[in-house]
Amino acid sequence: MNFDLPDDVKEAQRKARDFASRYLTSEKAAYYDEREEYPHEIRKKALEEKIVDFSNPWHMLVTIEELCRADPGLGISATTPFFGVEILMLFGNEQQKARYMERVMRGEAIMGVAVTEPGGGSDVAGIKTSAVKRGNKWYISGSKMFITNGAIADFVAMLVRTSRPDEKRHHGLSVFLVDTKSKGFTANKLHGKLGVRATNTAELILNEVEVPEENLVGEEGRGFYYIMTFFDISRIYVAAQAIGIAQGALDRILRSLDLKSLSESQQFTVAEVATRVEAARMLTYQAASYLFNFNPVPKLTSMAKGYSSEVATFATQKAIELLGPAGLTGDVERFYRDAKIMEIWEGTSEVEKLIIYRSMLREVEKVAQ
Ligand SMILES: Cc1cc2nc3c(=O)[nH]c(=O)nc-3n(C[C@H](O)[C@H](O)[C@H](O)COP(=O)(O)OP(=O)(O)OC[C@H]3O[C@@H](n4cnc5c(N)ncnc54)[C@H](O)[C@@H]3O)c2cc1C
Missing domain, CATH: 2.40.110.10 (Butyryl-CoA Dehydrogenase, subunit A, domain 2)
Structure with a gap:
């Protein structure tokens, strides 16, 4: 067993990080957040620089993580024009793929x-x-x-x-x-x-x-089945958004605090945030490895989405608490607001728990047969 990412995935991650450092700046994030305006310029740049690569889901996963780590609003906006293409990939006919899906893929x-x-x-x-x-x-x-x-x-x-x-x-x-x-x-x-x-x-x-x-x-x-199949895929990408947000909050904690002068209780909080971010990432990568090998495990996917979302909320809340007044403005304040949606879209946390419980029930019943 090897927990290292393959070189091509590391390269996609590096490329996304570099893109984010150039375009997903705090100033731009605040600008679009305040105006509640969709950032077409970021969408176009992401296309120009071929940041969004649906031909490789692992590349997509780490890219989403890196973009949301820089800024959730801008990061999600860079990938969201493609929201739903998997429905066409899996269930669309050739005509629909040519007329609709390919235009989305080309950024048109x-x-x-x-x-x-x-x-x-x-x-x-x-x-x-x-x-x-x-x-x-x-x-x-x-x-x-x-x-x-x-x-x-x-x-x-x-x-x-x-x-x-x-x-x-x-x-x-x-x-x-x-x-x-x-x-x-x-x-x-x-x-x-x-x-x-x-x-x-x-x-x-x-x-x-x-x-x-x-x-x-x-x-x-058959629409219900198509949409549920799509949610099984998109939940993994929401988990990646949530990990990105949580990691972004942790980055800002580490960057903003004088780490040598933290009280013991503050040290414990930082350690706990870091542990939960890693746990969410591992769970998500495990669920993704089944999904991307065409063997999805909905129970694991819901665990990954539900848990990562809660970690995003936890990490951003702890960032506000640790940073004091500096946490109530700027990036951290925005991350805190952005995190909540992770627990709502693509199935609320309660819905994820229902899926997990029902899957467990089926497993228990199967063993009993
Ligand atoms: C910013 C944003 C973007 C969105 N984008 C899209 C989109 O592109 N496409 C789209 O179709 N939808 C989208 N949504 C909608 C999102 O998927 C729904 O908000 C979500 O599914 C929850 O539905 P609801 O808000 O109607 O809450 P409800 O379904 O009314 O649920 C209300 C509360 O009851 C709980 N609840 C409901 N049923 C149960 C149950 N059986 N057991 C226990 N608890 C339960 C829920 O967890 C929740 O806490 C978006 C939402 C937001 C806020």
Whole structure:
């Protein structure tokens, strides 16, 4: 067993760190955070310098970590135009890949994923936005809430109800690629978020939005399965965001304090933050190694996402406490606000715990059989 990263992954990490030091500066981070504006300049630079490399998931994982370590809002914004491409990679047909996915990969289009609704996000099977078919077109009506890239995306992969559920609530859901310029489609940008203010978040309203039948992804009625498969992948990347935030908080603790003059209790706090960051990283790399070898273990993925998110919150909170007044302004204050979303998107911490518990239950039942 070897815990060292391979040389090519170390090189991706070094490249991302170098990119972050040049573009993801504290000044830029504060600028976009205060204005709640999406940083298109960072997106373009990341594309120019080929920082985002979906052909190698390990490169993506360490890149996300490094970018979020420099700044979560800008770091997430650099990779988020690609949010959802895995849905097309895994379930899109050749036409959809050429028309949508490749434009995203070339940086010519921004994508989003729309699942959550004003009525709730955790109960995915309970979504109400629906599509009806007339001729060879579908017509979608309803609304989606808290959609990342919602007001800047060219299209979104949207989960909607296409038939009434049978005995299973998650049946009858389908994924469509919806062009955001379509008639009847409105995106209202949300203001005043707690954190990740550089990312664009919107409410989407759909009033009889016409979608051609060729924009149905995969099979009608299989959407729940596609979205859950996608979450199993994206949770690993959220875990990487969270580790980046936690590591960034630890960096700032180590940089800002006179380490030789800390009280014993402060020394213990620093040691505990460092230990949790390492534990989160190891758990995430373990879950990622199964996933990236096409053998995902959802229990481990949820453990990695849930735990790393809590470590991000813990580390940023301890950074504020240790730094005193200096922690209440600047980077650390922003990191503290940015960390919280890790415990919410891609499944709240409670949802991750439900997944872990249910997986354990199935394992116990299997052994008992
Ligand atoms: C900045 C931001 C960006 C986002 N981006 C996207 C996006 O791009 N696409 C998208 O589709 N969504 C997105 N979301 C939505 C996000 O995924 C949801 O907020 C999340 O899934 C939780 O849903 P909810 O907020 O509706 O809370 P709810 O589902 O209403 O849950 C409320 C509380 O109840 C708890 N809870 C719910 N069910 C259970 C249960 N069975 N057992 C125990 N506790 C439970 C939850 O953990 C939570 O604490 C984004 C959200 C934010 C804030």
